[in-house]
Amino acid sequence: MRFGLLAALGVAAAMTGQELPEGPGKAETEKLCKGCHEMARSISKKQDRDGWMATMTKMSGFGMRATDAETAIVVEYLARNWAAEDLAKINLNTASAIQLESGLNLKRSQAAALIAFRKEHGKITSLDELTKVPQLDVKKIAEKKDRIVF
């Protein structure tokens, strides 16, 4: 948890300063992705390699010029640092207490209450069912509904 938070703060700090993470492809990414818009926009997505490849193709359509070698290394760099997995879905029926706490900003007691409810109630199929869980703020959870699966 604590490590995750520090890492997130580190990334946030890195972004406001527009300092990209070190690694192969950094220089090429800076060269290619700063030309037409801010770097912040270039890295505004989290997606897998195919997704980043599609973004590259789209940018080429806007006139970005890149060699095949540059394209390959930049896609690797982007997919490594802004990966789709960072936004992993949270399955309310199988997530661990830690995943519920960190993913949904629940207190430890709330995560425990949800897990106890899950055991008793059986499979959760909608957020509405969570209104029956004592001490849970369903509205707050609903804000993350894009990340929640059942």
Ligand code: HEC
């Ligand atoms: C030749 C100009 C040009 C270059 C170079 C360029 N872009 Fe873009 N990019 C654009 C334009 C124009 C838009 C706005 C299009 C829109 O808003 O849909 C855009 C929008 C974006 C967006 C947000 C919209 C979307 O399609 O997801 C992302 C992400 C993005 N660029 C990533 C990159 C990355 C990564 C690079 C470097 C590999 C890059 N761009 C280099 C022209 C460029």
